[in-house]
Amino acid sequence: MKYGDITSRLANLGGDKWAVHLKALKMKADGADIVIASIGEPEIPPSPILMQSCHDALTAGRAGYSNGQGETDLLQTLAKRYAARSGRAITSANVMTVPGTQTALYLTMMGLLNPGDEVLVGDPFYVSYEGVVAAPGGRFVPVPMSADNGFRLQARDIAPHITPRSRAILLTTPHNPTGAVLRPEDLRAIGDLAKEHDLWIISDEVYAELVFDGAFTSPLDFADLAERTIVVSSISKSHAAPGFRSGWIVAPEEFVSRVLPLSETILFGNQPFIADATEAALLAPNTTAQDMRSSYRRRAQMLVDGLADLPSVRISLPDAGMFVMFDIRDTGRSGEAFAEDLLAREAVSVLPGEVFGTQGAGFVRISLTITDTDMQRVVRGLANVLKGVPA
Numbered sequence: 001m002k003y004g005d006i007t008s009r010l011a012n013l014g015g016d017k018w019a020v021h022l023k024a025l026k027m028k029a030d031g032a033d034i035v036i037a038s039i040g041e042p043e044i045p046p047s048p049i050l051m052q053s054c055h056d057a058l059t060a061g062r063a064g065y066s067n068g069q070g071e072t073d074l075l076q077t078l079a080k081r082y083a084a085r086s087g088r089a090i091t092s093a094n095v096m097t098v099p100g101t102q103t104a105l106y107l108t109m110m111g112l113l114n115p116g117d118e119v120l121v122g123d124p125f126y127v128s129y130e131g132v133v134a135a136p137g138g139r140f141v142p143v144p145m146s147a148d149n150g151f152r153l154q155a156r157d158i159a160p161h162i163t164p165r166s167r168a169i170l171l172t173t174p175h176n177p178t179g180a181v182l183r184p185e186d187l188r189a190i191g192d193l194a195k196e197h198d199l200w201i202i203s204d205e206v207y208a209e210l211v212f213d214g215a216f217t218s219p220l221d222f223a224d225l226a227e228r229t230i231v232v233s234s235i236s237k238s239h240a241a242p243g244f245r246s247g248w249i250v251a252p253e254e255f256v257s258r259v260l261p262l263s264e265t266i267l268f269g270n271q272p273f274i275a276d277a278t279e280a281a282l283l284a285p286n287t288t289a290q291d292m293r294s295s296y297r298r299r300a301q302m303l304v305d306g307l308a309d310l311p312s313v314r315i316s317l318p319d320a321g322m323f324v325m326f327d328i329r330d331t332g333r334s335g336e337a338f339a340e341d342l343l344a345r346e347a348v349s350v351l352p353g354e355v356f357g358t359q360g361a362g363f364v365r366i367s368l369t370i371t372d373t374d375m376q377r378v379v380r381g382l383a384n385v386l387k388g389v390p391a
């Protein structure tokens with residue numbers, strides 16, 4: 001039978017990247033005692049307010065059809081939140097709710113790209129980005145980022161990759177896998193470049209509430225970038241609730257009205273009980289994010305301290321997020337070989353940096369969403385493999 005080209009474009013961009021993780025899950029299901037540090041899934045339960053409000057909303061019968069843009073109250077809550085942060089007028093007309101950042105990215109790319117249009121993305125990059133760009137036939141243009149400046153994407157590194165087909169710059173701040181947070185001066189320079197070449201700025205801010213120290217800045221905070229900025233985010237990380245699939249897009253009004261029919265075509269509306277729970281959680285103090293910030297920072301420190309004396313490793317504390325990515329290039333081994341070895345010998349599953357792009361080669365990403373006890377085991381296992389201790 002014949003299929004649409006989109007199925008071929010996405011054929012190798014789905015689950016293949018998770019090979020080590022999937023292998024570890026299979027070993028675990030078969031009874032092995034494996035530490036899974038290969039995925040950024042919060043280890044704590046979702047925010048209690050979220051769960052209670054979800055239950056209350058369902059009990060109140062909020063399980064009917066909604067509309068494509070989202071429930072009015074949640075749209076307003078989100079608009080107020082972004083208006084307060086940016087200090088500018090942002091209204092419900094700038095917001096649409098969708099099932100997660102992933103859907104937001106997909107809709108955004110489908111709404112912006114024609115076949116052959118290019119999206120500039122810092123490399124290393126989050127695994128699913130290639131797929132969302134490939135879906136509408138877009139061309140993914142990796143822009144090498146450097147460990148030397150903490151993997152913060154720089155305008156000067158983007159500039160040489162701009163062509164007449166460039167359509168958007170996709171930012172991730174805070175970044176997965178590196179934990180880098182873009183500074184106001186980074187965003188200013190990237191914004192100026194985007195203006196000069198009339199590019200969209202898509203800002204994936206799913207880790208915005210997991211900045212360990214210092215402030216978070218969005219391109220949306222710059223008044224002169226608002227007309228070209230699309231923010232995508234969700235409660236997946238901030239409220240430890242990836243399974244709720246509750247996310248949103250904040251963008252210019254025209255973008256929302258143009259992309260709305262696309263969203264309606266795919267989703268046929270939102271889920272009112274999820275919207276109610278999301279609204280309640282966003283309006284309350286977020287103790288879940290506070291807890292995650294302190295435990296992820298502590299575990300990152302355990303890793304850094306535990307590996308500090310090994311000459312073949314270069315590791316530093318991330319600024320934010322759920323991961324530590326460190327450099328094992330001095331061992332002469334690939335991240336893939338290392339991750340396979342670590343799983344086989346020490347029963348610890350991590351992701352090889354190679355899955356995050358060419359700049360991830362020779363790096364390893366470890367998730368901080370495990371218990372402190374498991375982190376001690378990870379540190380021991382890493383040290384054994386790095387020192388070449390026989391299994």
Ligand SMILES: Cc1ncc(COP(=O)(O)O)c(C=O)c1O
Pocket residue numbers: 040099100101102103126172175176204206233234235236242247
């Ligand atoms: C950078 C980044 N963007 C998007 C997502 C997907 O988030 P969501 O659960 O909101 O779809 C993830 C999930 O790990 C991520 O790391």
